[in-house]
Amino acid sequence: MVNPKTYYSFFAKFIPALLLISVGSLAAALLWMLSYSDTTAIGQADIYWVFYLHLAASVTAIFCYCVVVIGSVFHLLHNKALMPIVFSHGFAPSGFVMTLFALGSGALFGRPMWGAFWIWDSRLTALLILLFFFAAFISLSASRVNNSRELNDKKAAISALLGLVLIPGLYFFFDLFTPMAHDLDNSLLRSNGRDAYILMSLFGVNLFCYALAMSLGRCRTVILEREKRAVWAQEAALEGEL
Structure with a gap:
């Protein structure tokens, strides 16, 4: 197994490479939006951005x-392995x-449903449920209720698997894909897809590279948290390499 x-x-x-790609793609998107994009034919103008x-x-x-x-x-299959914990705990905050x-941009794009009623939009409700599962995983993995880190990790893993069962069903129940597909088809047809x-x-x-960079950074932090008593981590800390 790799150290x-x-x-x-x-x-x-x-x-660094991921962050550079993220900034470059964002700059390209802004350049296209301000110089070449024409969303007025879609019917809702620049809101489609x-x-x-x-x-x-x-x-x-x-x-x-x-x-x-x-x-x-x-x-859950190999509870002594470190890297599954590193990846799951590293990517959860970025997913949150x-x-x-996505919730914020969806609320901005969607119809004016302010107050407590905006969450009943099918897309936003499904995303809100996903947000709750991310929050549950992060809270359980960081819980200080007991002194057993292994037990907290297992509870967090079980909550993630519960979301794997419930989220797809809830997405279809709340009809997430139909309104989103309708909006996308409307955009493609009226703007010729460009x-x-x-x-x-x-x-x-832009968002994928940024999220991946932040997740890998968090993975490094989790490795240090779990390996802080390891010889290599202590030596690297003394040499200022961390």
């Missing part, structure tokens, strides 16, 4: 949850932030 020190150093090599951002954030959040679930499965971002494909791709790369 955690190897993962710690390996992750550090990718974070928010929709493309909402789609990218939603897909990135779901990707992060998939990583959390896969890490949780491997942890992306889901929150703005949709370009902006969704650029926003997708």
